[in-house]
Each structure stands twice: as C-alpha cells, then as structure tokens.
Amino acid sequence: MSQSEGVFVQVPGSAVDWRQAPAGAEDVEGCPWAGCKQLLRKVGLRPTRQRLLLGWILFSKGDRHVTAEMLFEEAVKAKLPVSLATVYNTLHQFTQVGLLREIGVAGPKAFFDTNPSAHHHFLIEGEEALLDIPENAEVVLESPPTPPEGYEIARVDVVVRLRRTAAPV
Amino acid sequence: MSQSEGVFVQVPGSAVDWRQAPAGAEDVEGCPWAGCKQLLRKVGLRPTRQRLLLGWILFSKGDRHVTAEMLFEEAVKAKLPVSLATVYNTLHQFTQVGLLREIGVAGPKAFFDTNPSAHHHFLIEGEEALLDIPENAEVVLESPPTPPEGYEIARVDVVVRLRRTAAPV
DNA sequence: TTAGATGCAAATGGTTTGCATGCGT
C-alpha cells in the first residue's frame, strides 16, 4: 500500500494511484498505459481499449471535472471508437471503484471529478463550470452536525456558488 | 430588517414572510389566503387560483423539500385543477422571487425548499430524502475560501450525505 | 472458449415549450 505520495492526484485508501506503473512500463505518448492497464486490473475492470483510453483522457491531464458528453467528445477527437453509452458505463464503473467521484450539483448534467479525494468545489453560476477549492484554502466544518438516529455521515459536499462581481472595474 | 427571530421560517432580506398577513385577513381552513394573495402581488405574480393553492400547500406546513411531482400530487389530492407544467412554472417563479430555494443535489430530480434562508441539508443516500440541518447544529465554514479574481461568493451549499449505520444494533 | 464489454438504437424519466383557451385586472 505504500504509494509514493502523489504528485497531484491523491486517492483515498481504497483506490489506487494509476501512475504507479512499474519503472519499465511502456508509455504511449507520455501516458503510462501499462500503469493504467494494471490499475484497471487491480480494481477488477478488464482493461479494454476504450477503458484504457478513457482512463488516459481522464487522468493524464491533472484534475478535471467532466460530463459524459465532454468525455465522449474528447474520445471521439482522440479517434477512439466509443459510444456515448459506453462512456456513461465507464464513468459509473470508474466511480464505483473509487477512481472518480460524482458531483451532483451543477444542474441536470452529472459531473465526474478525477480527484476522488475529499475536497470541495466552486461552482460558477450561469456557466456550468466547476473549480476545485484549493486544498490550502480548505473548507472545514466547524461543528459537524449530529446525524439523526441510525444514520452516519457518509460524506460532506460543499459547493461554493460564485457569481461575477457586479463591477469588475 | 428586524424580523422577529423566526419560529422556523426565516426569509432573507429580499424575500417576504408570507405569514405577515394583516390581522384581519380571512383565513381559509387555517391558511391566510389573503396574506398569500398579498404576498404574490408583492412579488409581482398574479394571484391565480393555482398559485394561491400551490403557495398554500407549500408554505402552510412548515419547512418542506418538495419535487415538482410531489407538489403536483398534493395539488391533485387537494382537488386543484392544475397541470404538471404549471407546477414547474410556479416552482420556478416562486424561486425567482425568493419564496423558494432550489436545491440541486439529490440526483436527477430538482428539489425546492420552502425555507429560502441560508441553511444546509442532510441527504439520505439511497432514498432521495432531504432533511434540514437544524440551525442550532449549524455548520460553519472555518475559512471561507477566497474566490478567484472577478468572482464573489453567491451562496454556500453544504450537503451532508448520510447512510444507514451498518449495525443498527 | 467464454464471460464480460461494446455499439447501436430504442426506451425512459424529468423538465420545458408552443399554442389555443381561460381568468385576473
């Protein structure tokens, strides 16, 4: 379990940092394919072509917040033969195994965050854009509220909605 | 701005507490219809039969979190001739004028909160149920994060996701 | 070879819209 403390992606206990590819892994265009393959195996997903490339698109560019459609378009641009349905499937599968985190806040479309660790978001009102709230400005709950009987806190989501300042000068 | 510290509903500056009906208002089945009528006028909405009754359903039972469908069903039960489309319209109109607050967190369905003041929610995972986090257990952000240049904080939404405790004993 | 993954298209479910009719002012 001793993974090198992440460069920018830190995954929670259960999940795996996909960059921990063995030293000799063959990288394709700067992407540790082998690591991805291995990662998928580790989480019990067969490393198929589309999962491999979708994983690459998702995780090779730092933290991102994508919708199914955004990912689909990128995959198409990347010449990957993939269907929208598969993108949805893959996103949910990745989420189930902890590689992604679903953010259910920005309107009708579901956003997926490539950083599955606990952190919060800015939401730009009007545009449907999400920004990570930087860790160093971390939001801390002063007094976690007591959950009702029989329930426990699974997770706390904080969304700071932003609007453009009235007079940008 | 000095409103009596709320019993349970506190409305923010811009909005109006619909219970501030004049003393002599004729109440219909315990509901200050006249107050509702007047409230609707105040916010620039014509007090039509459906808006009146929908408002009554929404606001006469304390704080609630409703979906369009829930409200529609109640309206039907209440023998109000109303269409689902009108329920949607009305919900959005009420939201625009600050009588309601939309909560965009519980899956694909939109929830509307009859308490438009700043407060946060428990979300029961699995069921699509929302609970207010009681004021006295208020969640406070320790260090409100600095928004990026050109933006200001419009609102902070906190959702505490709950799951059933593993062993309820 | 065989279970699992994918592609396509059709189905679904929530929400919105267009237009003719109704109702509040």
Add this chain to the structure above:
DNA sequence: ACGCATGCAAACCATTTGCATCTAA
C-alpha cells in the same frame, strides 16, 4: 377587453437498457 396564466401534448435532453456482436482472458 387585455394580457398574463394555464392546460395539454409534443418536444427535449440527459441517461439507461436490451440485445447482438466483439474481445480480452
């Protein structure tokens, strides 16, 4: 009477599903 509000149904959009085909193990 005028104009916004409503009702209905069709349109829309994001997402899911069923099934035949394909592919990784």
